[in-house]
Amino acid sequence: MxxxxxxxxxxxxxxxxxALALSLADLPHATTVIDIWAAPETRLATFLKVSPFAEVPVLLLDGAAVFQSGAILMELAQRFALLGGDTPEGLRRGREILMWEANRIGxxxxxxxxxxxxxxxxLSGDVVAWLMARYEVDRANFDRLIGDEPFLHGRAPGIGDCAVWGYVQWLDDAGVAPSDVMAHWADRMRVLPGMKAPEVFFAQ
Ligand SMILES: N[C@@H](CCC(=O)N[C@@H](CS)C(=O)NCC(=O)O)C(=O)O
Incomplete structure (x- = not known):
């Protein structure tokens, strides 16, 4: 193991x-909560050693540190052949959604x-208006990406679904609304075995 x-x-x-990818994949793991609201230099020394920007997430995989959520998701999918990583098409889909997510909706x-x-x-009103306008484009593109499938990876969720879930789980907090298609996807995500609230993924 x-x-x-x-x-x-x-x-x-x-x-x-x-955390969602590890949970959906049923991969046992330890978790350490890092106080992201505290000054970076006060964070756990063992964490600062492995996180180049003092940011979460970082995953230690047999002692090797991987940072950047998208890179971690790719590593998990490829190494364990899961959440899309079991086929070349699934991996390609994962890369596409991860790049889109990081540049746009994420x-x-x-x-x-x-x-x-x-x-x-x-943030200033102009910046908020710009972000809102971008989100409207991203929401329409989410609908295009998922098409008639239940998940962004097709019939089962993959790393792309995990990536998009990261912040779409908090649309209310961001002050924006989902499309109908996105709301139905979110409903399906919420009932996945392995889905947990953030406070459960990272119990303090
Ligand atoms: N591009 C990074 C973003 C990571 C990031 O922004 N982490 C934030 C929390 S969401 C953080 O650790 N902030 C603490 C800080 O900047 O001091 C990723 O995808 O992992």
Whole structure:
């Protein structure tokens, strides 16, 4: 059995993407919560050694540190041949969705969520309007990407679904609404065996 150790935090959608993939894949792992609201230099020394930007998530895989949520998801899919990693087509789909997510929907949603968090410095109206406009495009493109399938990977969820879930789970907090298609996908994601609330993935 591989030795897996995930550093994360319940407020981090990026960390939730990885926690969800590990859970859906039923891969036993240890979890350490890192206080992402504390000053970076005060974070656990063992974590600072393996996280180049002091950010979560980081996954230790048999002692080797992998950072960046998308890279971790790819590593899991390829190494364990799961969540799309069992076929060349599934891996290609995973790469496509991960790149789209990181550049588009996974860019605007965390910013919109953070702008509305109590205690946040907020963002100017122009920036919020720009992010909202981007989200509207991303929402329409989500519908195109999923088409008539239940999941972004087709009949079963894959790493692309885990990536998009990271922040789509918090649309209300970001102050935006899903399309009908996205809302139905979210309903299917919520009832997956292995789906858990962020506070359960990262119990403090
Ligand atoms: N591109 C990175 C983003 C990671 C990231 O932004 N992590 C945030 C939490 S969502 C963090 O650790 N913030 C703490 C800090 O910047 O000090 C990924 O995909 O893993």
């Amino acid at each position: 591989p030795d897996l150790h995930l550093y994360g935090h319940p407020d981090s959608g990026h960390a939730c993407k990885v 860019m605007c949603l965390p910013q919109l969520k953070e702008a509305r968090r109590s205690g946040s410095a907020g």
